[in-house]
Amino acid sequence: MTTDTTTTDTAPAAPGSGTPLLDARGVTMRFGGLTAVRGVDLTVNSGEIVGLIGPNGAGKTTFFNCLTGLYVPTEGEVRFRDKVLPPKSFKVTAAGIARTFQNIRLFANMTVLENVLVGRHTRTKEGFWSAVLRGPGFHRAEATSRERAMELLEFVGLGHKADHLSRNLPYGEQRKLEIARALASEPGLLLLDEPTAGMNPQETRATEELVFAIRDRGIAVLVIEHDMRFIFNLCDRVAVLVQGQKLIEGDSATVQGDERVVAAYLGEPLENDPGAAEAAEVEAAEAHAAEAEAADAEAQAAGAQATDAEAAEAQATDAEAAGAQAENPTDTAAGKENDR
Numbered sequence: 001m002t003t004d005t006t007t008t009d010t011a012p013a014a015p016g017s018g019t020p021l022l023d024a025r026g027v028t029m030r031f032g033g034l035t036a037v038r039g040v041d042l043t044v045n046s047g048e049i050v051g052l053i054g055p056n057g058a059g060k061t062t063f064f065n066c067l068t069g070l071y072v073p074t075e076g077e078v079r080f081r082d083k084v085l086p087p088k089s090f091k092v093t094a095a096g097i098a099r100t101f102q103n104i105r106l107f108a109n110m111t112v113l114e115n116v117l118v119g120r121h122t123r124t125k126e127g128f129w130s131a132v133l134r135g136p137g138f139h140r141a142e143a144t145s146r147e148r149a150m151e152l153l154e155f156v157g158l159g160h161k162a163d164h165l166s167r168n169l170p171y172g173e174q175r176k177l178e179i180a181r182a183l184a185s186e187p188g189l190l191l192l193d194e195p196t197a198g199m200n201p202q203e204t205r206a207t208e209e210l211v212f213a214i215r216d217r218g219i220a221v222l223v224i225e226h227d228m229r230f231i232f233n234l235c236d237r238v239a240v241l242v243q244g245q246k247l248i249e250g251d252s253a254t255v256q257g258d259e260r261v262v263a264a265y266l267g268e269p270l271e272n273d274p275g276a277a278e279a280a281e282v283e284a285a286e287a288h289a290a291e292a293e294a295a296d297a298e299a300q301a302a303g304a305q306a307t308d309a310e311a312a313e314a315q316a317t318d319a320e321a322a323g324a325q326a327e328n329p330t331d332t333a334a335g336k337e338n339d340r
């Protein structure tokens with residue numbers, strides 16, 4: 001397989017996109033003898049939604065971990081707003097990068113609202129003594145935090161579940177709650193690791209709208225996802241990781257049309273309209289179902305004829321009745337065949 005990590009494959013930034021926010025250069029992550037991420041360059045500009053795709057084990061989550069201080073890259077550098085990122089998660093969050101996790105990480109026994117309040121922690125100035133003494137400053141800060149957390153819950157569509165325990169939320173809503181919690185840290189860049197995993201098609205469409213709305217609030221988004229329709233609908237640019245290396249980066253059409261991506265990941269070309277393949281599948285399934293239904297109806301009708309015929313045959317006492325039965329012998333035979 002040919003890999004090409006040169007910048008010639010990189011499409012220009014989407015029109016209207018702003019200044020560079022994230023600038024990862026030559027990021028490599030090794031675990032003993034395994035190189036999970038190898039020399040990856042990636043930028044995200046303000047106002048952009050960038051996708052990161054690739055087969056299972058390609059290194060996508062590891063790359064996210066390198067961007068968020070969970071791992072210190074073996075080689076390379078990550079800059080955010082022109083500053084090298086500190087190698088600690090909470091400092092990265094404070095710098096303005098928030099994330100969600102592929103394996104949901106919520107406080108299961110806290111309420112939905114409390115989970116979002118935890119996310120605001122990096123933005124509240126109130127320290128330990130303020131919390132212990134619970135003076136007016138603390139109460140003011142707490143009220144502001146709750147108001148902001150509620151606003152975020154409304155934004156993701158979970159306002160009505162603020163008092164529920166997070167462990168009681170359906171899976172799709174837990175993913176939304178993770179997004180609300182990440183937004184609570186008031187990031188400039190949001191990293192989403194498979195935000196639609198386990199969601200039904202309606203939830204996935206709603207998440208698509210949510211990501212657009214997040215971008216419209218001035219937050220850039222870098223998203224990992226296996227749902228190609230979601231990715232190609234949403235992203236200004238898409239980067240493809242294969243075996244830890246960036247194979248190509250470009251707009252949706254460029255990436256979908258790249259033979260190496262098709263060979264390494266997509267398997268078969270998607271139609272220009274990302275929804276077309278899915279629509280065709282649904283259409284074929286519906287046609288198949290209709291055919292099966294028609295065959296069923298036919299069989300039933302034939303069966304009914306056979307039953308009628310048998311009943312009539314049993315009742316027939318003279319040659320005339322037997323003759324009437326013989327009028328449609330083929331159908332009767334077919335019906336019996338189907339009954340077996």
Ligand SMILES: Nc1ncnc2c1ncn2[C@@H]1O[C@H](COP(=O)(O)OP(=O)(O)OP(=O)(O)O)[C@@H](O)[C@H]1O
Nearest residue numbers: 031034036054055056057058059060061062063102
């Ligand atoms: N902490 C670790 N120690 C050792 N190996 C690791 C570690 N984290 C990830 N890996 C390995 O690095 C490779 C990349 O894994 P990663 O989870 O980043 O892939 P991914 O692209 O996110 O895959 P998926 O689509 O399945 O989530 C895999 O071979 C994985 O086993």
Ligand SMILES: [Mg+2]
Nearest residue numbers: 060061062102
């Ligand atoms: Mg992953």
